[in-house]
Amino acid sequence: MQLKPISQQVVAVVGASSGIGRDTAVKFAQRGAKVVVAARSELGLKSLVEEIQGFGGDAIYVVADVSDFQQVKAIADKAVAKYGRLDTWVHAAATGILAPFEKITPEEFERVVDVTLMGQVYGAMAALPYLKQEGRGALIHISSMEGRRSLPLQSPYSTAKHGLEGFLEALRVELEHEKWPISVTSILPSVINTPFYNKVRTKLGVKPTGIPPYYDPSLVADAILYVAEHPTRDFIVGDVGRVLDALQRVSPSLVDSVLAAIGFVGQRTNEPKSEDAPDNVFEPINGYDRVEGDFKNLIIPSFSDWWDMNPTLKWGAIGLAALGIAAFLGGWHDGKDV
Numbered sequence: 001m002q003l004k005p006i007s008q009q010v011v012a013v014v015g016a017s018s019g020i021g022r023d024t025a026v027k028f029a030q031r032g033a034k035v036v037v038a039a040r041s042e043l044g045l046k047s048l049v050e051e052i053q054g055f056g057g058d059a060i061y062v063v064a065d066v067s068d069f070q071q072v073k074a075i076a077d078k079a080v081a082k083y084g085r086l087d088t089w090v091h092a093a094a095t096g097i098l099a100p101f102e103k104i105t106p107e108e109f110e111r112v113v114d115v116t117l118m119g120q121v122y123g124a125m126a127a128l129p130y131l132k133q134e135g136r137g138a139l140i141h142i143s144s145m146e147g148r149r150s151l152p153l154q155s156p157y158s159t160a161k162h163g164l165e166g167f168l169e170a171l172r173v174e175l176e177h178e179k180w181p182i183s184v185t186s187i188l189p190s191v192i193n194t195p196f197y198n199k200v201r202t203k204l205g206v207k208p209t210g211i212p213p214y215y216d217p218s219l220v221a222d223a224i225l226y227v228a229e230h231p232t233r234d235f236i237v238g239d240v241g242r243v244l245d246a247l248q249r250v251s252p253s254l255v256d257s258v259l260a261a262i263g264f265v266g267q268r269t270n271e272p273k274s275e276d277a278p279d280n281v282f283e284p285i286n287g288y289d290r291v292e293g294d295f296k297n298l299i300i301p302s303f304s305d306w307w308d309m310n311p312t313l314k315w316g317a318i319g320l321a322a323l324g325i326a327a328f329l330g331g332w333h334d335g336k337d338v
Contacts (some may be wrong), residue, residue: 001136001181001182001183001231002136002181003083003087003088003136003137003138003183003228003229003230004087004136004229006028006031006033006188006225006228006229007031007032007033007230008033008087009028009033009034009087009088009228010033010034010035010036010037010079010080010083010085010086010088011025011033011035011087011088011090011326012036012037012040012075012076012088012089012090012127013028013035013036013037013038013068013090013092014034014037014039014064014089014090014092014093014123015038015039015066015091015092015094015142016037016038016039016044016045016092016106016184016200017037017039017040017041017043017044017045017048017284017289018026018044018195018219018289019092019192019193019194019196019217019291019293020039020092020142020189020192020195020217020220020224020289021037021039021090021093021142022289022290022291022302023045023094023217023220023221023291024046024092024220024221024224024225025037025052025163026048026051026052026335027221027222027225028169028225028228029052029055029057029058029059030055030057030131031199031225033088034058034059034082034083034093035052035057035058035059035060036059036060036061036075036078036079036083037049037059037060037061037062037063038061038062038064038075038093038215039063039064039284040064040065040280040283040284040302041284041285041286042061042063042283043286043289044288044289045061045063045093047062047289048198048248048289049061050282051176052131053191053319060078060082062074062075062078063110064125064184066091066093066115066119066120066122067111067115067118067119068113068117068122069122069126069151071078072119072123072125072126073122073125073126073317075126076119076126076127076130077126078294079130079183080093080130085130085134086130086131086134086137087126087131087136087137087138087274087302088137088138088140089123089124089126089127089131089137089138089139089140089227090134090140090142090224090228091116091119091120091123091124091139091140091141091142091227091262092142092162093116093120093141094116094157094163094196095111095112095113095115095153095199095200095203095280095281096116096156096157096196096200096201096281097109097112097154097156097157097200097202097203097281098153098154098200098201098202098203099152099201099202099203099204100266101154101155101337103203104155104156104203108156108201108281109155109156109206110271111160112156112157112160112224112281113156113159113160114165115160115165115274115281116156116157116160116164117159117160117161117163117167117185119265120141120164121167122199123135123139123141124141124167124171126137127139128182128338130169130316131180131182131322132174132180132212132324133257134197135181136182137182137183138182138183138184138185138227138231139171139183139184139185140183140185140227140228140329141164141168141184141185141186141187142185142187142189142190142220143161143164143165143186143187143188144161144237145162145188145189145190145236145241145244146158146161146162147164147165147186147188147244148165148244148245149244149245149248149252149255149261150162151211151259151267152259152260152263152267153162153204153208153264153267153294154267157222158312161272164186165186165313166176168184168186171184172184172233178260178285179217179302180247183231184233185227185231185232185233185234185235185240186233186234186235187223187224187234187235187237187300188221188235188236188237188241188245189215189219189220189236189237189238189241190215190233190236190237190238190239190240190241190244190267190269190302191210191211191212191213191214192210192214192215192217192219192220192237192238192298193214193216193240193241193292193293193294193299194213194217194291194292194293195262195290195292195293196210196293197209197210197293197294197295198293199279199280199285199290200279200280200281201275201279201281201287202275202277202279203275204267204273204277205265205272205273206269206270206272206273206275207269207271207272207273207297208267208268208269208273208294209266209267209269209287210267211262211263211266211267212266212295212298213240213298213299213300214249214293214295214296214299214300215240215299215300215302216299217236217291217292219237219302219305220237222305222309223237223270223305225310226309231311234310235304236304237302237307238302238305239302239305242304245259250278252281253337257320262319264294270289271311281294305316316324
């Protein structure tokens with residue numbers, strides 16, 4: 001499967017007013033792609049398009065609530081109307097509520113699923129006809145490590161991300177069966193320093209936080225740009241995410257115990273915040289149209305991402321390591337027989 005170089009792509013980035021989506025849109029434009037950005041925050045989208053046009057990039061925006069299929073379809077339609085085609089669809093829009101399950105209303109739970117899962121489904125529905133029209137392309141869906149391992153106090157969000165993983169698996173096989181050269185990628189970030197925790201609803205009595213450590217949003221944006229040119233099934237961002245994925249496969253009960261010990265205190269800051277404070281669950285809120293959140297002091301580097309974006313070097317290093325171990329064991333065995 002061959003994807004176009006980014007400089008030749010028309011890219012839609014949904015959920016682009018802040019965080020991962022905003023950084024991704026800027027980086028696509030810097031690489032020469034024509035970009036269509038969408039979100040609920042018109043102020044955020046306007047400032048993003050102005051930023052992109054300021055360095056000579058080509059971008060337009062569409063205001064859309066992803067819980068409404070017709071609004072999502074309008075994003076894809078406008079991309080094709082403006083630029084003649086659609087090559088890559090990046091879907092990052094999400095919202096959440098941090099609260100014990102028993103304190104979440106049916107309407108709140110449904111809303112998080114509508115935005116965070118159904119919005120992604122609608123995105124694929126809207127984009128696929130145009131990707132098939134081009135004969136190739138990429139669907140890039142921003143999931144989460146919560147799609148592999150749910151967290152306490154985030155049951156709606158974890159539910160949505162698990163549902164997204166199931167949806168993408170089914171869709172990927174259908175496209176393979178139909179022999180469409182369309183890449184379907186799930187990006188699974190660890191905890192990322194974006195304004196997500198500023199904007200979500202909380203019923204914890206304090207401002208919420210992800211369980212540290214955090215990673216820089218640029219790591220996720222770099223992964224997205226990589227898979228836009230290199231068909232990839234899954235891409236975990238952050239070393240901690242890869243460790244969590246391995247532990248979850250080996251012993252889910254061990255991860256249960258770890259999260260029971262750290263998952264409740266680890267998602268609370270010391271900053272009081274009322275559940276009546278403004279949030280973005282049902283309506284957009286102003287003031288957070290930026291890439292980074294408030295936890296820069298908790299950011300650590302990640303090393304394994306680079307290896308996954310350089311697979312030849314990765315497997316070469318693994319092969320050399322295996323040969324070295326084999327040679328060592330062979331020499332040790334020979335020495336014992338002497």
